[in-house]
Amino acid sequence: MKIGIIGAGSLGLLYGGYLATEHAVTMFPRSLEQAEKLCEHGITVCGENCFQVNVLSTMDVSALNEQDVIFVTVKQYHLMSIVNMLKNIESSIPLVFLQNGMGHLTLLETLPQQIILVGTVEHGATRKNEMTVSHNGVGKTNIAFFCGHSDLLLKFFSSQPEQFKFVHHDHYELMLLHKCFANAMINPLTAILKVKNGELIRNSFYYKIFQSLFEELISLFPQLDREAMYRSVKNLCLSTKENESSMLKDIKKGSKTEIDAILGYMLGKASEREQHVPIMTAIYQIVKGMELDGTIK
Numbered sequence: 561m562k563i564g565i566i567g568a569g570s571l572g573l574l575y576g577g578y579l580a581t582e583h584a585v586t587m588f589p590r591s592l593e594q595a596e597k598l599c600e601h602g603i604t605v606c607g608e609n610c611f612q613v614n615v616l617s618t619m620d621v622s623a624l625n626e627q628d629v630i631f632v633t634v635k636q637y638h639l640m641s642i643v644n645m646l647k648n649i650e651s652s653i654p655l656v657f658l659q660n661g662m663g664h665l666t667l668l669e670t671l672p673q674q675i676i677l678v679g680t681v682e683h684g685a686t687r688k689n690e691m692t693v694s695h696n697g698v699g700k701t702n703i704a705f706f707c708g709h710s711d712l713l714l715k716f717f718s719s720q721p722e723q724f725k726f727v728h729h730d731h732y733e734l735m736l737l738h739k740c741f742a743n744a745m746i747n748p749l750t751a752i753l754k755v756k757n758g759e760l761i762r763n764s765f766y767y768k769i770f771q772s773l774f775e776e777l778i779s780l781f782p783q784l785d786r787e788a789m790y791r792s793v794k795n796l797c798l799s800t801k802e803n804e805s806s807m808l809k810d811i812k813k814g815s816k817t818e819i820d821a822i823l824g825y826m827l828g829k830a831s832e833r834e835q836h837v838p839i840m841t842a843i844y845q846i847v848k849g850m851e852l853d854g855t856i857k
């Protein structure tokens with residue numbers, strides 16, 4: 561398969577690296593400098609084993625129309641800046657979106673592509689330099705069709721190796737909601753408190769806030785199994801107890817966060833239901849304020 565990847569950050573390099581072991585991968589980074597380095601040196605993935613693969617890389621967006629499938633791995637808040645590029649890709653070429661959160665779903669509805677997939681990523685990846693990514697946590701990629709369907713793509717996903725497994729889900733909304741719910745519980749609190757994920761459970765005072773936030777969030781989704789959701793978020797906190805959440809990392813770097821795609825989306829749900837959610841609202845405002853003045857930088 562010819563695979564295009566838009567964005568060559570942590571996830572872009574990880575997916576480019578693994579998929580290039582079996583497929584022809586073309587990376588579409590933001591800078592010419594990175595494109596040249598990727599052409600010359602390929603991608604190095606460092607995990608339990610390190611490997612290096614050759615890739616093509618270009619700034620020429622017309623090459624997007626030569627791909628069989630395109631992965632979009634920019635951050636949620638970058639999507640608006642590439643929407644015209646996406647709209648110019650032939651409508652027959654499937655797109656796969658791997659962003660955290662659910663704020664981008666309305667944007668996907670405006671795209672002309674007949675087949676669009678969304679995914680949630682359970683890997684941990686950190687870009688070390690323009691050509692190197694560290695694969696910190698081996699997980700899996702959950703994918704679901706947002707619109708359209710392709711047996712060929714399902715075959716492609718199911719043929720990926722165990723260490724880079726894709727799992728197909730029937731209901732995209734439920735799949736995204738599970739991850740978004742967990743991110744809404746863990747990411748903003750860890751970013752504000754400046755703690756690793758596990759501290760939200762270990763510290764009894766932080767755990768009280770965690771429980772109160774859960775009550776507000778779960779009240780927005782009566783269709784979800786309350787006990788199962790609680791168990792799953794708590795287990796995720798424990799299984800990633802040594803991790804710094806992506807939002808804490810962004811705040812530390814002084815970067816923009818994905819708060820709008822995650823908690824902003826949940827606040828939208830609360831507003832639709834005319835539900836008062838003071839804890840969520842306060843947490844959202846604090847993270848927005850921290851973004852604004854880069855207090856932790």
Ligand SMILES: NC(=O)C1=CN([C@@H]2O[C@H](COP(=O)(O)OP(=O)(O)OC[C@H]3O[C@@H](n4cnc5c(N)ncnc54)[C@H](OP(=O)(O)O)[C@@H]3O)[C@@H](O)[C@H]2O)C=CC1
Nearest residue numbers: 567568569570571589590634635636638659660681684685
């Ligand atoms: N990293 C992880 O472990 C995980 C990430 N995710 C999700 O995956 C998504 C991507 O995250 P991550 O890879 O960590 O983020 P990064 O910031 O590492 O990567 C985003 C990349 O997008 C690039 N980009 C931005 N605008 C453009 C553009 N116009 N054209 C081409 N490239 C562009 C950036 O380029 P530049 O470098 O030039 O700024 C950057 O390299 C997020 O939604 C995140 O929540 C989900 C689970 C795990």
Ligand SMILES: CC(C)(CO)C(=O)C(=O)O
Nearest residue numbers: 746800803804805806807
């Ligand atoms: C699962 C979790 C919370 C792991 O840190 C994550 O997805 C993130 O940090 O964005």
